[in-house]
Amino acid sequence: xxxxxxxxxxxxxxxxxxxxxxxxxxxxxxxxxxxxxxxxxxxxxxxxxxxxxxxxxxxxxxxxxxxxxxxxxxxxxxxxxxxxxxxxxxxxxxxxxxxxxxxxxxxxxxxxxxxxxxxxxxxxxxxxxxxxxxxxxxxxxxxxxxxxxxxxxxxxxxxxxxxxxxxxxxxxxxxxxxxxxxxxxxxxxxxxxxxxxxxxxxxxxx
Numbered sequence: 334x335x336x337x338x339x340x341x342x343x344x345x346x347x348x349x350x351x352x353x354x355x356x357x358x359x360x361x362x363x364x365x366x367x368x369x370x371x372x373x374x375x376x377x378x379x380x381x382x383x384x385x386x387x388x389x390x391x392x393x394x395x396x397x398x399x400x401x402x403x404x405x406x407x408x409x410x411x412x413x414x415x416x417x418x419x420x421x422x423x424x425x426x427x428x429x430x431x432x433x434x435x436x437x438x439x440x441x442x443x444x445x446x447x448x449x450x451x452x453x454x455x456x457x458x459x460x461x462x463x464x465x466x467x468x469x470x471x472x473x474x475x476x477x478x479x480x481x482x483x484x485x486x487x488x489x490x491x492x493x494x495x496x497x498x499x500x501x502x503x504x505x506x507x508x509x510x511x512x513x514x515x516x517x518x519x520x521x522x523x524x525x526x527x528x529x530x531x532x533x534x535x536x537x538x539x
Contacts, residue, residue: 347371361485415505433534508537
């Protein structure tokens with residue numbers, strides 16, 4: 334077997350693993366799976382399929398109060414702001430206060446964590462996200478009430494699903510978030526602009 338053939342086989346093996354890891358990450362799993370998938374190659378493909386098909390939690394509430402329904406005759410906006418602790422998400426929060434604050438009947442601040450966060454008995458990531466949201470809620474001024482939610486899964490689909498389930502009028506996100514390059518995991522703002530059935534406000538970085 335020639336060196337070229339070996340190189341092609343090894344490259345194809347590793348590529349199959351990496352693509353499976355990226356596929357998982359884009360569906361809301363820990364991006365570290367990509368590093369695990371690299372040496373496992375084709376062996377990782379059934380692992381990825383099993384993990385993605387496994388039943389999983391998609392929502393964990395961090396607000397002590399029940400989310401109110403829309404009042405009869407209400408004209409105020411119900412706004413969902415997706416945050417992740419980045420500077421860009423802080424711009425999104427500022428945009429909510431500046432542009433939508435006076436008309437905001439309900440503001441939900443949400444952060445999305447990957448599926449593995451729910452497997453941790455200590456709930457470290459979920460608790461950290463909840464603390465960030467609580468701090469953000471204390472600093473923002475809007476006309477209506479403020480709630481916080483920790484969601485689980487792929488950020489774009491989790492935010493869209495929550496918006497649909499809770500009669501949200503406007504989604505607000507930053508242009509870019511923290512973490513891996515959007516070329517690997519995709520742009521959350523781009524996903525929402527393309528697929529959200531409700532208006533999306535994307536706050537640019539200043």
